[in-house]
Amino acid sequence: MLFTRDVELGLQAAVGLVNTLPDVTDSGEDGLATMEQLDTWFEREAFTGERRRDARELSSMRALRERLRGLWEADTDEQAVERVNAMLRDGQALPQVVDHDGVGWHIHATRADAPLADRVMVEIAMDWVDVLRQGERPRMKTCAADDCDAVLVDFSRNRSKRFCDVGNCGNRMNVRAFRARGAAAEEESR
Numbered sequence: 001m002l003f004t005r006d007v008e009l010g011l012q013a014a015v016g017l018v019n020t021l022p023d024v025t026d027s028g029e030d031g032l033a034t035m036e037q038l039d040t041w042f043e044r045e046a047f048t049g050e051r052r053r054d055a056r057e058l059s060s061m062r063a064l065r066e067r068l069r070g071l072w073e074a075d076t077d078e079q080a081v082e083r084v085n086a087m088l089r090d091g092q093a094l095p096q097v098v099d100h101d102g103v104g105w106h107i108h109a110t111r112a113d114a115p116l117a118d119r120v121m122v123e124i125a126m127d128w129v130d131v132l133r134q135g136e137r138p139r140m141k142t143c144a145a146d147d148c149d150a151v152l153v154d155f156s157r158n159r160s161k162r163f164c165d166v167g168n169c170g171n172r173m174n175v176r177a178f179r180a181r182g183a184a185a186e187e188e189s190r
């Protein structure tokens with residue numbers, strides 16, 4: 001097992017959040033523009049604790065996305081560490097071992113009544129602690145498609161995953177390469 005299950009889920013939740021940014025794909029659609037979209041994300045990722053469901057909660061979650069993307073964009077481990085530590089400081093992290101909903105023992109480093117964006121930020125920073133400690137930052141990738149900036153976590157055995165799960169990018173790039181080869185062959189036969 002690469003990461004513990006809760007870390008894996010946390011990293012996936014982070015990916016889902018970053019990939020709602022409007023400039024991730026060509027569509028330019030913001031996937032976190034409304035409270036309903038935040039509700040959907042929250043339920044899907046099985047986050048716990050209090051929700052305020054007000055404009056401030058939504059705007060701080062929207063703002064958090066860029067900060068999380070900064071983890072994926074770090075050029076070195078040191079830079080990622082700096083960003084993770086800043087998140088832990090800003091979220092006033094205080095790790096406590098907890099269990100709920102049959103998850104098994106895991107760490108919550110914020111109070112359940114802290115603002116949602118702080119809880120999510122600290123949780124994801126804690127997940128990144130594991131990534132860095134295990135030397136697995138190379139698994140934290142940006143989609144290899146030339147027209148896509150979505151982020152992904154590569155959980156594959158040999159770190160071979162290249163494309164995100166957002167825009168059907170793997171298939172799209174295959175089709176494009178296939179067409180390019182076809183066009184080149186046609187050129188040659190003329």
Ligand SMILES: [Zn+2]
Pocket residue numbers: 048100103106107108
């Ligand atoms: Zn929990």
Ligand SMILES: [Zn+2]
Pocket residue numbers: 143144145148149150163164165166167169
């Ligand atoms: Zn992609």
